[in-house]
Amino acid sequence: MRLQFILSEIWTGVRRNLSMTVSVTLVTMVSVLFIGFGLLAQRQVDTMKDYWYDRVQVSIFLCTAKSNQPNCAAGPVTAAQRQQISTQLDSMKPLVKGVFTETQAQAYSRFKHQFKDSPVLDDIKPADLPESFRVQLSDPTKYAVITSSFTGAPGVGEVQDQQRILDPLFTWLNKFTIGTWVMAALMVVCSVLLVATTIRQTAFSRRRETGIMRLVGASAFVIQLPFILETLIATLLGAGLGFGALWAAIRFGITENVARSIPITFITTHDVVSIAPVLVGGGAVVAMATAWLTLRRYLRV
Amino acid sequence: MIRFENVSKTYPRSSRPALRNVSLEVERGEFVFVVGQSGSGKSTLLRLVLREERATGGQVLVAGRELAHLPGRKVPALRREIGTVFQDFRLLPNKTVYQNVAFALQVLGRSRHQIRQTVPETLEMVGLDGKEKRLPHELSGGEQQRVAIARAFVNKPAILLCDEPTGNLDPTISLDIVQLLDRIHRGGTTVVMATHDVDIVDQLRKRVVELKDGEMVRDESRGVYGSVR
Numbered sequence: 001m002r003l004q005f006i007l008s009e010i011w012t013g014v015r016r017n018l019s020m021t022v023s024v025t026l027v028t029m030v031s032v033l034f035i036g037f038g039l040l041a042q043r044q045v046d047t048m049k050d051y052w053y054d055r056v057q058v059s060i061f062l063c064t065a066k067s068n069q070p071n072c073a074a075g076p077v078t079a080a081q082r083q084q085i086s087t088q089l090d091s092m093k094p095l096v097k098g099v100f101t102e103t104q105a106q107a108y109s110r111f112k113h114q115f116k117d118s119p120v121l122d123d124i125k126p127a128d129l130p131e132s133f134r135v136q137l138s139d140p141t142k143y144a145v146i147t148s149s150f151t152g153a154p155g156v157g158e159v160q161d162q163q164r165i166l167d168p169l170f171t172w173l174n175k176f177t178i179g180t181w182v183m184a185a186l187m188v189v190c191s192v193l194l195v196a197t198t199i200r201q202t203a204f205s206r207r208r209e210t211g212i213m214r215l216v217g218a219s220a221f222v223i224q225l226p227f228i229l230e231t232l233i234a235t236l237l238g239a240g241l242g243f244g245a246l247w248a249a250i251r252f253g254i255t256e257n258v259a260r261s262i263p264i265t266f267i268t269t270h271d272v273v274s275i276a277p278v279l280v281g282g283g284a285v286v287a288m289a290t291a292w293l294t295l296r297r298y299l300r301v
Numbered sequence: 302m303i304r305f306e307n308v309s310k311t312y313p314r315s316s317r318p319a320l321r322n323v324s325l326e327v328e329r330g331e332f333v334f335v336v337g338q339s340g341s342g343k344s345t346l347l348r349l350v351l352r353e354e355r356a357t358g359g360q361v362l363v364a365g366r367e368l369a370h371l372p373g374r375k376v377p378a379l380r381r382e383i384g385t386v387f388q389d390f391r392l393l394p395n396k397t398v399y400q401n402v403a404f405a406l407q408v409l410g411r412s413r414h415q416i417r418q419t420v421p422e423t424l425e426m427v428g429l430d431g432k433e434k435r436l437p438h439e440l441s442g443g444e445q446q447r448v449a450i451a452r453a454f455v456n457k458p459a460i461l462l463c464d465e466p467t468g469n470l471d472p473t474i475s476l477d478i479v480q481l482l483d484r485i486h487r488g489g490t491t492v493v494m495a496t497h498d499v500d501i502v503d504q505l506r507k508r509v510v511e512l513k514d515g516e517m518v519r520d521e522s523r524g525v526y527g528s529v530r
Contacts, residue, residue, distance in 0.1 A: 005407045208393055209404075215351070216456070217381030218408040220374070301373075 028238025034184035081155030220301035235287035303327040309358035337512035343495035384453030388468035399433035443474035
């Protein structure tokens with residue numbers, strides 16, 4: 001009985017203020033989208049960092065007969081120099097997690113595979129490709145240690161650090177994530193202001209009913225409840241739509257699309273589902289808190 | 302039932318007090334007219350009883366409760382024992398007569414069964430049976446006030462406060478309304494009615510409390526409107 005009364009009051013309120021209710025729903029949806037994107041972008045960056053840092057290596061390319069780096073003026077690397085480099089790498093454990101050697105023959109077969117359709121293949125012989133030490137570090141951020149130790153060492157043509165190739169990518173991803181968070185924060189501010197304005201308007205348009213409820217002795221809870229529930233329904237609907245849009249964006253934009261052509265680990269719809277409680281729950285809590293505070297200010301009980 | 306002990310009330314942005322040292326006692330089951338010119342403090346007195354305002358001095362006791370120290374969450378319980386009728390009726394324009402009266406019970410959580418029983422009884426008592434489905438704008442002024450009285454009384458409050466209930470009505474209808482209030486009074490309800498309707502007060506010869514510039518200047522049982530002719 002009382003439930004039916006509350007429900008009919010909510011329904012009347014929503015109908016009377018339909019445009020405001022729809023606004024709250026849409027703004028919540030966009031807020032959830034931005035916050036979701038922020039969280040997922042963060043997660044993607046972390047996933048990619050994990051993926052790449054596992055694979056990042058410092059490559060020490062040794063001199064060949066045809067190398068034209070200044071350090072190779074003395075000719076190709078000698079056995080003694082090769083041994084010296086290997087011993088030095090050994091001594092740098094535990095920073096050096098693993099060392100793999102690639103001979104010129106191995107380099108050539110990798111090169112053949114990568115450029116199998118290219119005419120360049122005919123001009124290159126195994127002796128043209130440098131052998132290398134591929135160094136895996138236990139702490140990839142300390143690549144500078146290797147670079148400084150081996151650049152200019154006898155027999156070393158070039159020390160190449162793959163991290164440097166990835167740095168711009170990660171810088172850009174981090175900037176993107178920050179940008180998304182800024183947008184999300186703005187949207188949350190919008191949501192809060194819109195919920196407050198909607199409540200004020202609803203309270204005003206229902207002043208006759210609430211006035212009589214107060215006179216007749218209805219408790220503050222009964223008077224405030226329809227407003228809170230209206231806000232909650234609009235917000236949950238918006239959060240639900242936002243979550244659905246996020247899910248679809250990841251499913252059809254990434255999993256079925258980009259992830260098929262780029263061979264790195266991407267976030268999936270599982271990640272979206274895992275942040276759903278934070279998004280939906282957080283949205284509801286923020287909306288209800290705003291509603292309650294606004295009611296305290298603008299609804300006399 | 303209602304006791305004012307040296308009650309004063311000054312509104313925040315005003316220098317002149319609305320009520321000044323008013324002491325008054327209304328027993329259970331009494332009928333009291335509160336008379337005076339506009340601005341004499343009649344409405345303020347009623348608002349203090351309802352705890353719509355708090356007294357700035359003195360003590361107000363209603364139905365055993367000392368209002369100054371009554372916590373906010375206990376005020377609804379106080380108001381459930383008080384029915385209020387206003388000059389401008391204050392009906393909900395989009396609800397029928399039945400729904401307007403039922404509203405007062407619905408917000409208090411009464412069952413649908415209880416409402417279906419009580420509302421028709423109350424409408425019959427105020428003389429509106431047959432008009433349940435009408436909307437307020439389809440009723441005359443007198444009928445609208447009857448709906449307001451029905452709504453105020455449907456919960457069987459101990460006290461009925463009326464703030465110039467006949468202010469918008471013509472003399473014949475005014476008398477009908479006050480006679481209805483008197484019938485309710487005879488059922489045991491304490492009635493306090495603020496008015497500046499001279500004829501009504503003179504005809505009914507009930508207790509009259511007169512306010513002038515916020516002070517109580519007269520308290521007469523079986524009184525008339527004017528004191529000094």
